[in-house]
Each structure stands twice: as C-alpha cells, then as structure tokens.
Amino acid sequence: MGTVEAANKDANGSLLEKNPTVVFVLGGPGSGKGTQCANIVENFGYTHLSAGDLLRAEIKSGSENGTMIQNMIKEGKIVPSEVTIKLLQKAMQESGNDKFLIDGFPRNEENRAAFEKVTGIEPAFVLFFECPEEEMERRLLSRNQGREDDNIETIRKRFKVFLESSLPVINYYDAKGKVRKIDAARPIEEVFETVKGIFGPKNEKAD
Numbered sequence: 761m762g763t764v765e766a767a768n769k770d771a772n773g774s775l776l777e778k779n780p781t782v783v784f785v786l787g788g789p790g791s792g793k794g795t796q797c798a799n800i801v802e803n804f805g806y807t808h809l810s811a812g813d814l815l816r817a818e819i820k821s822g823s824e825n826g827t828m829i830q831n832m833i834k835e836g837k838i839v840p841s842e843v844t845i846k847l848l849q850k851a852m853q854e855s856g857n858d859k860f861l862i863d864g865f866p867r868n869e870e871n872r873a874a875f876e877k878v879t880g881i882e883p884a885f886v887l888f889f890e891c892p893e894e895e896m897e898r899r900l901l902s903r904n905q906g907r908e909d910d911n912i913e914t915i916r917k918r919f920k921v922f923l924e925s926s927l928p929v930i931n932y933y934d935a936k937g938k939v940r941k942i943d944a945a946r947p948i949e950e951v952f953e954t955v956k957g958i959f960g961p962k963n964e965k966a967d
C-alpha cells in the first residue's frame with residue numbers, strides 16, 4: 761500500500777473497510793435538505809450528518825476553533841475543509857453505520873477535493889434540492905430555530921456563496937451523471953415522494 765493510501769486508511773480507521781455508501785445532499789439554504797434527510801433516515805436507515813449542525817455543535821463545545829467557525833457562519837462563509845472533514849469523519853466512525861447522508865457538504869471545490877483525497881470516498885449519488893431564492897428566503901425567515909445566520913443580511917450572503925461556490929460542485933457531479941435533481945419548491949410530502957423514488961423500494965426499511 762502507498763504512503764498516501766496508508767495514511768488515509770489510518771485516518772479513516774475502520775471506515776473504509778466498511779465500504780460506506782455516501783449520498784451528498786445539496787441545495788440552497790432553506791431548500792429543505794435537513795427536513796428531507798429526517799424522512800430518509802426514518803425510511804431507509806441512513807445516518808444523517810449535517811455539516812452545518814456539526815459546526816454549530818463544535819462552537820457550543822467550546823473548541824479552540826469555535827470563534828473562527830462562529831464568525832464564518834455569521835458571514836455566510838465556508839469553514840476550511842480541514843475542520844469540517846475531521847468532524848464528518850469522527851461522526852461517521854462513531855455512528856457504527858455504513859450508509860450516510862452528508863448534508864450541506866461539499867459546499868465548494870476545496871471541500872469536494874479535500875474530502876475525496878482524505879477519505880478516498882466517492883458519493884454513490886448527489887441529491888440536489890432545487891428551489892427558487894424567494895421561496896428559500898421565506899422559509900429561512902420563518903424557521904424560528906434561533907440560528908444566528910437566519911437574518912436577511914446573512915441569508916443574502918449565503919445565497920451568493922451558494923451560487924458562486926456550491927453550484928459548481930453540483931455541476932461537477934452532474935457531468936459525472938451523479939446528480940438527482942429534485943423540485944424542492946413543492947410541499948414537504950410531495951418532495952419526499954420523489955425522494956423515495958430515487959432511493960427505491962428495495963432500500964426501504966422493513967417495519
């Protein structure tokens with residue numbers, strides 16, 4: 761085994777041995793990624809890992825990176841991959857599962873390339889929740905979960921970052937035939953009907 765491969769295997773612990781299934785869940789802020797991931801977990805046995813949730817938990821934990829992460833989130837900016845990937849790897853290892861919905865990651869080309877290099881994992885496919893900005897803005901302004909970035913000033917910055925940095929990642933995977941685009945502007949139940957069609961009846965959990 762080459763040195764890079766050996767180092768990655770070491771960093772990933774037993775993760776790679778499980779040959780994990782990873783689905784990246786992407787879409788603009790407020791497109792419904794978290795909402796639909798909760799439904800997928802219930803029906804298909806995946807573990808949901810939201811990069812944003814992991815970063816917010818890191819702030820709360822009082823970690824040395826907390827202030828940097830908090831400032832970046834307030835500005836709608838993307839935290840360096842090194843930090844986010846470590847949190848994702850740890851959560852994947854701790855879950856004990858081998859099927860993951862990675863929500864809100866990769867958010868830019870740096871995230872994408874670093875994840876592939878560090879973990880050696882390629883996504884099975886990418887769910888892309890497509891939604892007009894006006895609808896996403898409405899949803900974010902009425903989310904009421906006390907998120908510091910759900911204010912109109914930060915929301916506009918997040919939309920800009922999505923268009924400039926995250927859409928190119930979606931286009932990258934689209935060129936590889938991996939994107940499953942979903943019209944996310946419809947009611948939650950209707951969106952989930954489409955999602956179910958993508959995961960397929962053979963993957964559904966038995967009751």
Ligand SMILES: Nc1ncnc2c1ncn2[C@@H]1O[C@H](COP(=O)(O)OP(=O)(O)OP(=O)(O)O)[C@@H](O)[C@H]1O
Pocket residue numbers: 787788789790791792793794795796812864899900902903944945946947948949951
């Ligand atoms: N299809 C939908 N129709 C109407 N409201 C929705 C729909 N999907 C989600 N919502 C609501 O919109 C808000 C944002 O949804 P959610 O948190 O799932 O989005 P998200 O894509 O994870 O956003 P973020 O990127 O900011 O984390 C929530 O209040 C949620 O209840």
Ligand SMILES: Nc1ccn([C@H]2C[C@H](O)[C@@H](COP(=O)(O)O)O2)c(=O)n1
Pocket residue numbers: 789810811812813815832833836837838839840844863864865866867871909918
């Ligand atoms: N890969 C990521 C994911 C998220 N963040 C930061 C920046 C986002 O605006 C914020 C909230 O994410 P969300 O919960 O909306 O998915 O978290 C990041 O830097 N890198």
Ligand SMILES: [Mg+2]
Pocket residue numbers: 793794810812864
């Ligand atoms: Mg979310």
